[in-house]
Amino acid sequence: GAASKGEYRHFMLKEIHEQPTVIAAALEGRLGDRNVLVESFGPEAETLFAGVRQIHLVACGTSYHAGLVARYWLERYAGVPVQVEVASEYRYRRVVVPEGTLFVTLSQSGETADTLAALRFARDRDYLGSLAICNVPGSSLVRESDLTLMTRAGPEIGVASTKAFTTQLTALMLLTLALGRLRGQDPDEQAGLVEALRGLPGLVRRVLSLDPAIEALSTAFGEKHHALFLGRGAHFPIALEGALKLKEISYIHAEAYPAGELKHGPLALVDSEMPVISVAPNDELLDKLKSNLQEVRARGGELFVFADAEVGLAEEEGVHVLRLPHVHEALAPILYTLPLQLLSYHVAVLKGTDVDQPRNLAKSVTVE
């Protein structure tokens, strides 16, 4: 029957809470004991992947943000150079295709006009082959690609994408490990990541239980007109996605910056009217991020920090800290997406917007 909201007030909230289940579904049958099963990408995947020397990754909207995260993973764990581009730009470029390039599209719907046009454009170029990571079986993108990996998020009704994004990230980590395996990734590193993936649905569930605390934080945004999201490394795209969610459903103007760029412009905007949201997992960039946050505080900006429980960031006047369970550093971008989804959701509810159907936006953009 028709999708139902069940006990939830909005589809978006229901879909946020489905994430432990759909991430587990995205992993189902695709993990071996100590590695990812390359055949998850189809019987031809192993041969095709063996020839991959670089990747062009093309998508729109939230799917593009997933691609930006994957670049960090593919470089670090599979040693593959990656270009990521929005489809509407890619399709009109005189793109140069080096030998051994795999063309990857990411799309929830599989029907986004620009992404589909980019695939059709790529088919006439000298690519090694194409892979679609998609949520809709039988969609145009799936039908027209050489290889496919379904994200298994189930129907997503809320226009602002949530579970489709985190399952795309999960699928992209599988791609990273599949390529890593064929490119000499340290087997222990791969085994560690596979184990971490198995624990991911449980961690996601724990983060969802922080919802009341996130709802409490959201009240600070009711009267705000702007917000700045900061992240470093693979969390820069997570900051971009956080800003997109806030814009889409609460209509608050939000920007995201890599925290290291703060001094090159956005710091000029920081005052007591500019809330600054940051994700601070426990990684090698933490100390640098901390000093960026001090600069914001010194200008009176109110800080909202989502931080690893082990990081030791103190709650103080103007600094709100929400602690997340410790997670394998590679999977932190997936986990840290959740509080940003919930924050936007609660701000939108507070502002009384049409959360599932934000003004002027469509679930799927099938015309250029």
Ligand code: G6P
């Ligand atoms: C629209 C939707 C977004 C989505 C984007 C790309 O803008 O509102 O949520 O991220 O299209 O859609 P796709 O189906 O290709 O992932």
